[in-house]
Amino acid sequence: QKEVEQDPGPLSVPEGAIVSLNCTYSNSAFQYFMWYRQYSRKGPELLMYTYSSGNKEDGRFTAQVDKSSKYISLFIRDSQPSDSATYLCAIGGNNRLAFGKGNQVVVIP
Amino acid sequence: NAGVTQTPKFQVLKTGQSMTLQCAQDMNHEYMSWYRQDPGMGLRLIHYSVGAGITDQGEVPNGYNVSRSTTEDFPLRLLSAAPSQTSVYFCASSSTGTSEYEQYFGPGTRLTVT
Numbered sequence: 001q002k003e004v005e006q007d008p009g010p011l012s013v014p015e016g017a018i019v020s021l022n023c024t025y026s027n028s029a030f031q032y033f034m035w036y037r038q039y040s041r042k043g044p045e046l047l048m049y050t051y052s053s054g055n056k057e058d059g060r061f062t063a064q065v066d067k068s069s070k071y072i073s074l075f076i077r078d079s080q081p082s083d084s085a086t087y088l089c090a091i092g093g094n095n096r097l098a099f100g101k102g103n104q105v106v107v108i109p
Numbered sequence: 110n111a112g113v114t115q116t117p118k119f120q121v122l123k124t125g126q127s128m129t130l131q132c133a134q135d136m137n138h139e140y141m142s143w144y145r146q147d148p149g150m151g152l153r154l155i156h157y158s159v160g161a162g163i164t165d166q167g168e169v170p171n172g173y174n175v176s177r178s179t180t181e182d183f184p185l186r187l188l189s190a191a192p193s194q195t196s197v198y199f200c201a202s203s204s205t206g207t208s209e210y211e212q213y214f215g216p217g218t219r220l221t222v223t
Contacts (some may be wrong), residue, residue: 046213095159096157
C-alpha cells in the first residue's frame with residue numbers, strides 16, 4: 001500500500017464552482033499535511049500546511065484533516081481560471097515528504 | 110532572494126553519459142532534497158540532506174549520487190545515464206524544526222536520456 005493515495009483523474013469545473021480534492025494516507029506516524037499547487041512546467045509551491053485535525057482556511061482555500069480516518073481534503077471556493085493547475089497532497093514526518101500523484105484541475109471560464 | 114535555483118533547465122544525454130544537476134539556495138535552509146516527477150507517478154524522493162556533510166537516501170536512489178559540502182549547494186550526479194532516468198528533476202529546500210515540511214521548490218530540470 002502506497003503511503004499516500006490520490007486519485008490522479010483530471011477535474012474540469014465551471015468558473016465559480018467548488019473544487020473538492022482528497023487524499024488518503026496509511027502511516028499514522030506522519031503528522032504534517034500539505035497541499036502544493038503546480039502550474040504547468042513550473043515547480044510545486046506550498047498552498048496549505050497544517051499539523052492538526054480539523055479545518056484550516058486561507059481565503060478561498062480550505063484544508064481539512066481527519067487523522068482518525070487518515071483522510072485529507074482541499075476545497076477551493078469560487079474557483080477561478082487562475083486556479084487551473086495540478087494540486088498535490090503531501091504528508092510529512094521523519095525528515096521527508098511523501099506526495100500523492102496530483103490532480104489536474106481545469107476551471108472553465 | 111533568488112530562492113532555489115537549478116541548472117540546466119533542459120538537458121539531453123546519451124545512454125551511459127554522466128552529468129551533474131546543480132541546485133543552490135540562498136535562504137540558509139538546512140534541509141535540501143531532490144525529487145523526480147514522472148507522469149502518473151507523482152513526485153518521488155531521490156536523496157535528501159539535513160545539513161552540510163549529511164545525506165541520506167530516499168525512495169528511488171539507485172543511479173544517483175549526492176554530496177553536501179556547503180549549506181547552499183546540493184548537486185545531483187547521474188553516474189551512467191539510462192533511458193529510465195528521463196524525467197523532470199526538482200530540488201527543494203526548507204528550514205528544519207517546525208518549518209521542515211514547508212519546502213520551496215526550484216523550477217526543475219527536464220532531462221531526456223536517449
